[in-house]
Amino acid sequence: MVKRQAEELLEDAIPKASPASKKARVDDIAGDQEQRNGLDSSVPHRPANGHRLKDDSRNGNSLLITAKQQEEDQPSTQESHAPELSRTEDDEDEEQSAYFTVSRQAAPTEGYSDLYLDTIDRAVLDFDFEKLCSVSLSNINVYACLVCGKYYQGRGPKTHAYFHALEIGHHVYVNMQTKKVYVLPEGYEVKSKSLEDIKFVVDPRLAPADVMTLDKVAKDAWDLSGKKYRPGFVGMNNIKENDYFNAVIQALAHITPLRNFFMLEDLSSKSELVQRFSVLIRKIWNTRAFKTHVSPHELIQQVSRQSNKKYDLLHQSDPVEFLSWFLGNLHLALGGSKTKPGTSIIHRVFQGKLKIESQQITAKADAGDRLRFEEAAEVIVETMRYLILTLDLPAAPLFQDEIDRNIIPQVPLTSILSKYDGRTAQEHLSMRKRYRLLHPLPPFLLFHVKRFSTNKFVSERNPTIVTFPVRSLDMSPYVEPNPTLHPPGEPIWYDLVANVTHEAVRTRDDSVEGEAERKVWRVQIRDRARDEWLQVQDLYVERVATETLFTKESYLMVWERRKGGKGKGRV
Numbered sequence: 001m002v003k004r005q006a007e008e009l010l011e012d013a014i015p016k017a018s019p020a021s022k023k024a025r026v027d028d029i030a031g032d033q034e035q036r037n038g039l040d041s042s043v044p045h046r047p048a049n050g051h052r053l054k055d056d057s058r059n060g061n062s063l064l065i066t067a068k069q070q071e072e073d074q075p076s077t078q079e080s081h082a083p084e085l086s087r088t089e090d091d092e093d094e095e096q097s098a099y100f101t102v103s104r105q106a107a108p109t110e111g112y113s114d115l116y117l118d119t120i121d122r123a124v125l126d127f128d129f130e131k132l133c134s135v136s137l138s139n140i141n142v143y144a145c146l147v148c149g150k151y152y153q154g155r156g157p158k159t160h161a162y163f164h165a166l167e168i169g170h171h172v173y174v175n176m177q178t179k180k181v182y183v184l185p186e187g188y189e190v191k192s193k194s195l196e197d198i199k200f201v202v203d204p205r206l207a208p209a210d211v212m213t214l215d216k217v218a219k220d221a222w223d224l225s226g227k228k229y230r231p232g233f234v235g236m237n238n239i240k241e242n243d244y245f246n247a248v249i250q251a252l253a254h255i256t257p258l259r260n261f262f263m264l265e266d267l268s269s270k271s272e273l274v275q276r277f278s279v280l281i282r283k284i285w286n287t288r289a290f291k292t293h294v295s296p297h298e299l300i301q302q303v304s305r306q307s308n309k310k311y312d313l314l315h316q317s318d319p320v321e322f323l324s325w326f327l328g329n330l331h332l333a334l335g336g337s338k339t340k341p342g343t344s345i346i347h348r349v350f351q352g353k354l355k356i357e358s359q360q361i362t363a364k365a366d367a368g369d370r371l372r373f374e375e376a377a378e379v380i381v382e383t384m385r386y387l388i389l390t391l392d393l394p395a396a397p398l399f400q401d402e403i404d405r406n407i408i409p410q411v412p413l414t415s416i417l418s419k420y421d422g423r424t425a426q427e428h429l430s431m432r433k434r435y436r437l438l439h440p441l442p443p444f445l446l447f448h449v450k451r452f453s454t455n456k457f458v459s460e461r462n463p464t465i466v467t468f469p470v471r472s473l474d475m476s477p478y479v480e481p482n483p484t485l486h487p488p489g490e491p492i493w494y495d496l497v498a499n500v501t502h503e504a505v506r507t508r509d510d511s512v513e514g515e516a517e518r519k520v521w522r523v524q525i526r527d528r529a530r531d532e533w534l535q536v537q538d539l540y541v542e543r544v545a546t547e548t549l550f551t552k553e554s555y556l557m558v559w560e561r562r563k564g565g566k567g568k569g570r571v
Contacts, residue, residue: 104187114192116171116183122224124149127202128237128283128295131176135160143173146181146198155182179203197288203279204286211263214285215256218529224290232285233527235293235539242313243538245300247523248323250536251498251558253284254525255444261345271333276302293539319500319521319556320388320448327387341385350387350446353438355422355480357381358431371425371432383438388446391416392426393462413468416449420478437478439485445475445494447557451502461504461517467550470533471495473559494559499524501552524549 108115126149131142133153142151143161147170152161155173165171165184172190174181179199181190214232221231232253236246253259262278263285276299283294297313304312306329311322327346336344341351358380359373373379393416396409418424422436451462474491481488501524504517522537524544535544 107188108183108186108190114190114194117190117192117194119170120146120172120198121148122198122290125198125201125290126295127176129297130301131298133160142176143182144176144202145170146172146174151176155184155187157185174198174202176202200288201286201290204282204288206263206282206285206287208264210287211260211285214259215528218527219287221287221289223292227292229289229292230527230534230541231287231289233525233534233536233541234284234289235536235541236284237293237295237297238538239295239297239300239313241316242296242300243521244317244319244322244519245296245303245311245313246536246538247500247521248319248326248556249280249296249299250284250523250525251500251556253281254498255349255558255560257349257443258345259285273299273302273306273329274333277330316519318452323446323556324388346387349444350442351385352440352442352445354384354386354420355381355436355438356384356433357422357436358433361427361430361432371427373425373432373434388448389420390448390450391466392419392450393464393466396462396464409464410467411464413466413473416466417475417478422478422480436480437475438480439482441475441479441492441561443561444497445559445561447559449554449557451553451555463504463553465550465552466554468496468554468557470546470549472562493562495562496549496557497526497560498558499549499552499554500556502555503553521555522552524552 125144125146127144130139131151132139133142134150136153138153141154143153143155144151145161145164148168150164152164152173153159155161155175161173162185165173171183171185172181173184174195179202181192181195181198182188183190219231220228222228236250238246259281262274262281265278267274267278280294280296280299283289300311300313303326307325311317311325327350331344331346332338334344334346336347342348357373359377362374362377391413394409394411419426420435420437422434425432425434427433449466451464453460453462473494473496475494476486476490476492479486479492486492501522503520503522505520507516507518520537522535524533524535526533533544533546533549535542
């Protein structure tokens with residue numbers, strides 16, 4: 001049987017995908033994409049890989065030749081082209097998505113200005129800790145999530161705060177430096193009066209009129225849980241072993257001219273140490289706090305870095321040594337001079353002058369005459385400046401009989417102040433010395449009651465109790481008369497402001513030495529507005545009777561010169 005000849009060839013019946021149609025389709029897609037992006041198709045653009053497309057010779061004829069070669073190498077069936085076409089479309093979609101950037105809103109949508117603000121949890125917000133990103137540990141451009149309280153860096157795309165908003169669904173953030181609140185990932189700023197309390201807690205600033213009434217008007221405040229507290233008399237967190245640090249900062253926060261300076265002055269151009277101390281002082285006196293205590297973490301971290309970890313939160317240190325270091329560094333950070341007096345608020349508040357007379361002890365001197373100044377011998381007189389006056393305790397009795405075993409030795413404050421009367425001499429190496437204070441006395445006096453002595457073998461503590469009046473300590477017997485600065489015979493009254501105390505607590509020790517002593521530091525501070533005394537130990541604040549203040553082992557005392565009246569100094 002003879003087969004009938006086909007009217008047309010099979011190759012002619014099945015249409016082939018021509019390279020021209022491919023090119024047309026690519027051009028159509030590229031043109032649509034450029035229109036969506038607002039670009040002219042005649043203007044060359046840069047794809048996602050950063051390379052500019054080649055010229056017309058590459059995009060036109062060369063591309064057509066290449067397409068023909070690829071077509072000859074592939075099967076000519078329609079089914080063989082379907083996977084190729086779908087792959088090309090996917091690749092083009094990926095290239096297409098690379099042209100788009102993340103859109104950010106400049107302002108909230110109309111009617112939705114308070115969107116996400118109901119997710120803010122004020123109970124978890126704690127702005128006392130150092131402002132470091134919880135992921136990168138960077139302190140640059142840090143934001144706080146107002147939903148969970150964690151710190152994250154940045155707010156733009158590819159930042160940790162942006163990813164936190166996408167992954168966890170927390171959308172409200174505050175910039176810790178500018179105090180502006182943003183919604184992420186949209187990126188617009190929220191301006192709502194309901195956020196003013198959060199901005200105030202981030203950086204509390206009282207009006208000058210309110211600061212001036214802190215010591216005159218008794219004020220109570222309440223935290224988020226409704227707990228009552230006194231602004232200025234709040235607990236301070238003992239993170240590890242920083243109770244010595246807390247006691248000193250609490251005492252400094254109640255020295256009126258120092259407190260007012262760090263609360264009212266603009267210190268944004270000063271060093272980090274000054275700024276962090278200022279923030280901590282303002283948080284202690286915050287009248288709108290979310291909680292009844294503060295944490296010194298931010299300041300103590302800066303102190304640790306600046307002191308090469310001599311004073312940190314992991315190891316207990318001596319409060320007086322830390323105070324001396326801290327005042328010196330604050331003085332220099334505020335622009336104070338090492339040689340000129342009164343060049344900073346630190347020196348204007350604490351610095352005074354002292355006269356020292358020294359004489360060589362000769363070999364002929366008897367045991368009873370070693371401290372008696374000889375008229376014939378030369379006396380060397382020098383003047384020095386001080387911030388802290390050291391008071392020496394008499395030696396505690398080594399042995400006590402059975403009757404006196406429970407008696408604690410006591411000494412009046414006026415007795416150990418006799419070191420500065422200009423008559424009582426002390427032996428120092430091969431010299432006998434006597435001291436006398438000079439006018440004018442500073443507005444605030446710092447007394448260091450020296451309790452600890454260390455030798456090559458052991459460190460000893462003197463448990464002697466120092467008795468003192470809370471008010472009206474007359475310092476005139478210890479000052480050399482100067483009629484031009486102070487009338488002779490007139491008293492110079494000082495009142496106690498703060499008293500840092502030490503307590504030795506015995507702890508169980510399994511070593512061969514037996515029980516060990518742990519040092520506990522507290523501070524007693526005066527509430528001027530109520531004329532009451534409170535004792536602060538870390539987070540615990542309690543009232544104490546004025547008559548029992550001296551029963552503790554005083555270690556650092558802050559006295560304020562009484563203002564007003566004839567011959568009285570002013571700050």
